[in-house]
Amino acid sequence: PPSNRPGKGKIIAISDNPIKMSLAYQVLFADQYLEGDVATALRMVSKAAAQGADNKLVETRKAHWKGEHDKLIAKLEADAKKAVSAEKLDCIALAAIVAEQFPKDGIVCDETITHMPQMRPHLPLNEPQSFFRVTGGALGQGIGATLGVKLGAKDRPVMLFIGDGSFLYNPIIQAFGASKQYNLPLLVIVCNNQKYEAMRKGHVLYYEGGVSDTTKVHYGVYIDGPEYEKLGVHFDFFGAKAGTPGELRKALKECLAEVKKGRTAVLNVALVK
Numbered sequence: 001p002p003s004n005r006p007g008k009g010k011i012i013a014i015s016d017n018p019i020k021m022s023l024a025y026q027v028l029f030a031d032q033y034l035e036g037d038v039a040t041a042l043r044m045v046s047k048a049a050a051q052g053a054d055n056k057l058v059e060t061r062k063a064h065w066k067g068e069h070d071k072l073i074a075k076l077e078a079d080a081k082k083a084v085s086a087e088k089l090d091c092i093a094l095a096a097i098v099a100e101q102f103p104k105d106g107i108v109c110d111e112t113i114t115h116m117p118q119m120r121p122h123l124p125l126n127e128p129q130s131f132f133r134v135t136g137g138a139l140g141q142g143i144g145a146t147l148g149v150k151l152g153a154k155d156r157p158v159m160l161f162i163g164d165g166s167f168l169y170n171p172i173i174q175a176f177g178a179s180k181q182y183n184l185p186l187l188v189i190v191c192n193n194q195k196y197e198a199m200r201k202g203h204v205l206y207y208e209g210g211v212s213d214t215t216k217v218h219y220g221v222y223i224d225g226p227e228y229e230k231l232g233v234h235f236d237f238f239g240a241k242a243g244t245p246g247e248l249r250k251a252l253k254e255c256l257a258e259v260k261k262g263r264t265a266v267l268n269v270a271l272v273k
Contacts, residue, residue: 014041039128076121084245088272091115091191095122097248098159098189101256106157109134109149111142111166114197115271119161129153134160140169143188147175150184157259159187164225165196172231176264180235185264187255190228193271196221229268238263243270 013030015038020026034041050058080096099122102108108123110116111134125131134145146160162170167190179186200221203212212218229239238258240251248269255265 012045014038014045080122087244089243089245089248089269090272091119092122093245094189094191094248094269094271095119097245097252099124101249101252102159103157103256106130106159107132107149107153109142109146109158109160111139111145111160111162112191113139113163113166114201115163115191116161139166140171142166143170143172143175143186144178146186146188147178147182147184150186151182154184157187157256159189161189161191163197164190164192164194164223164228165198167228168223168225173234176232176235176237179264180237183262185259185262187259187265187267189267189269191271192225192228192268193273194223194225195273196223227268229266232264232266235264238265239268240265241268241270 010031011029012032012034013028014034016036018028018030018033018035034045079092083090083093084096086093095118102124104124105127106124107130108125109132112119116133120131123131132145132149134142142160142162146158150158178184200212200218203210203218203221207213227241229241232239238255240255242248242251251267255267258265
């Protein structure tokens with residue numbers, strides 16, 4: 001609402017489609033709308049804002065936010081170090097170990113639903129076009145969308161993080177067939193906690209005080225899944241499994257080597273429930 005607007009300054013909405021005519025109702029409270037390439041618009045706005053700026057104030061603000069940034073990075077590094085030293089794997093350890101090995105020009109795709117908010121700060125996503133979140137309101141698009149990313153970036157390694165629940169929504173055989181037929185090797189990492197956590201959260205969120213909320217009985221949440229690393233065997237894909245940081249480092253290295261050879265790899269990562 002307007003009362004939450006900043007006390008000073010203007011709000012600028014920057015997007016290739018900032019005024020979404022498809023939406024019947026939206027409240028952005030922006031003073032200016034800049035339509036076009038986001039990176040170009042940001043550079044131009046930054047250049048314009050620098051003209052006539054109070055240099056002393058700018059340096060003070062830079063120093064402040066650099067300090068805040070440094071504190072955040074130190075905390076992330078401490079969290080990652082703690083996670084990778086544990087006996088079992090959680091999603092932070094997974095992201096930190098991937099960050100150690102994944103090539104700098106790699107592309108990360110995501111259909112994990114619940115894991116990625118914790119993982120994203122630990123992943124190397126500093127380059128343009130390095131991250132694509134597949135889910136936009138419907139599950140089962142992960143492998144297909146990632147194949148599309150690989151089709152557009154054949155010279156770059158492409159990896160998909162996908163939850164075991166999300167994975168089972170996908171047309172796995174058909175998508176792997178396309179990967180094989182059109183020579184689009186992927187690294188598919190299944191974040192396997194044997195739970196459809198988004199379903200459990202949905203039970204509580206949409207039916208607060210209902211049967212699932214009060215009895216803690218959640219149908220459709222716990223997954224007795226297959227051996228995901230073997231689901232590509234029909235196409236001679238590589239498969240590996242990991243349940244500890246040490247196993248993950250070894251398996252990930254093997255998977256990346258196979259992808260580099262042009263062979264899709266499926267890595268089944270057992271995460272803490």
